Amino acid sequence: MKDDVELGRLEDLPKDYVEDLTHVNLVPLWPSLRGVLPPTRPRPLTQATAWNYKDIRPLLMKAGEVTPIEKAERRVLVLANPGHGLQKMQASSAIYLGMQLLLPGELAPPHRHTPNAVRMVVEGEGAYTTVQGEKCLMARGDLILTPTGLWHEHGHDGDKPVVWLDVLDLPLVYYTETSYHINGDEQKVAPGHGEQQYRAAGVVPTPMFARADKAYPMLRFPWVDVKASLISLANDPSNVEAVQVTYTNPLTGQDVENILGFYALMLRPGQKLRLPARSPACVFHVIEGAMKLEFEDKTFPLTEADTCCVPGYGEVFLSNQSAKEPTFIFMTDESPLHRKLGVYENWG
Ligand code: GTQ
Numbered sequence: 351m352k353d354d355v356e357l358g359r360l361e362d363l364p365k366d367y368v369e370d371l372t373h374v375n376l377v378p379l380w381p382s383l384r385g386v387l388p389p390t391r392p393r394p395l396t397q398a399t400a401w402n403y404k405d406i407r408p409l410l411m412k413a414g415e416v417t418p419i420e421k422a423e424r425r426v427l428v429l430a431n432p433g434h435g436l437q438k439m440q441a442s443s444a445i446y447l448g449m450q451l452l453l454p455g456e457l458a459p460p461h462r463h464t465p466n467a468v469r470m471v472v473e474g475e476g477a478y479t480t481v482q483g484e485k486c487l488m489a490r491g492d493l494i495l496t497p498t499g500l501w502h503e504h505g506h507d508g509d510k511p512v513v514w515l516d517v518l519d520l521p522l523v524y525y526t527e528t529s530y531h532i533n534g535d536e537q538k539v540a541p542g543h544g545e546q547q548y549r550a551a552g553v554v555p556t557p558m559f560a561r562a563d564k565a566y567p568m569l570r571f572p573w574v575d576v577k578a579s580l581i582s583l584a585n586d587p588s589n590v591e592a593v594q595v596t597y598t599n600p601l602t603g604q605d606v607e608n609i610l611g612f613y614a615l616m617l618r619p620g621q622k623l624r625l626p627a628r629s630p631a632c633v634f635h636v637i638e639g640a641m642k643l644e645f646e647d648k649t650f651p652l653t654e655a656d657t658c659c660v661p662g663y664g665e666v667f668l669s670n671q672s673a674k675e676p677t678f679i680f681m682t683d684e685s686p687l688h689r690k691l692g693v694y695e696n697w698g
Pocket of ligand 1: 424426447448450458463467516
């Protein structure tokens with residue numbers, strides 16, 4: 351049977367027959383079959399969309415004026431993809447993005463929840479996130495994990511606003527009807543930092559002597575270390591094309607969280623990089639530098655702290671806008687989820 355065969359429409363059916371079906375919670379498949387199983391390729395709702403920090407920042411600072419932290423718990427503006435409808439608060443089918451503001455002296459109170467989250471620090475100094483008793487300082491470009499079920503709260507000892515990008519798998523967890531949170535008491539901070547214990551890749555504390563058997567041994571990935579790894583990789587004589595690293599669990603070598611994947615990418619000065627068409631949607635956030643992102647017929651100029659989301663199944667072209675300086679990018683995608691579900695594809 352060919353795909354261009356026109357299937358029967360709902361309007362073609364006798365009205366009383368459709369009513370009889372509805373009455374007992376039944377639905378004919380054929381009028382909707384092409385919608386749920388489209389020919390040859392998926393039809394993502396996710397649209398290639400960019401959010402520029404210059405637009406977000408003043409509106410986020412305004413939120414700081416009009417909404418006290420006690421009335422927000424999390425003072426966040428959500429980066430919503432119009433393809434899904436803004437009210438859905440989705441960047442893609444599985445990815446949620448939000449810009450969170452914490453003002454000096456404020457506390458975003460302790461809670462834990464089923465969605466996994468990470469924070470990419472965008473601006474400001476002096477804030478921290480305490481995750482399951484580990485106090486993680488927040489400096490620009492740092493990645494901090496708050497995986498599923500772990501207690502976390504955000505505080506701020508500095509004197510200027512702090513902003514970070516929240517990345518959660520909330521849309522997926524919500525879709526599976528497993529999303530909920532529990533509020534708790536302020537955590538007691540325990541000594542010790544994962545990023546100190548697991549500082550160098552390939553050299554990790556001997557498990558027998560490790561202090562705790564933690565599922566998430568490393569919660570903070572300082573940007574200074576990630577940047578140094580990228581520069582080291584770029585300078586290696588093997589001259590890899592894509593200077594990209596994956597944030598992994600140092601004990602398992604697997605992605606740091608279960609559902610979304612996190613990466614850092616360096617574009618060499620003047621480099622244009624083609625990323626293959628793969629099934630997962632992907633988010634790009636510029637840490638340092640400037641680049642142009644091209645997806646299908648759209649072009650987005652992106653500079654520091656700008657964020658862009660693209661759907662799966664299309665090539666992405668990234669061009670460093672500087673011939674002299676590298677550009678550094680934080681990326682998130684749905685690869686771990688797609689691999690676990692068995693739907694991951696790379697179309698080249
Ligand atoms: O900081 O814990 O953007 O629970 C959305 C939900 C941030 C957080 C968000 C959250 C948080």
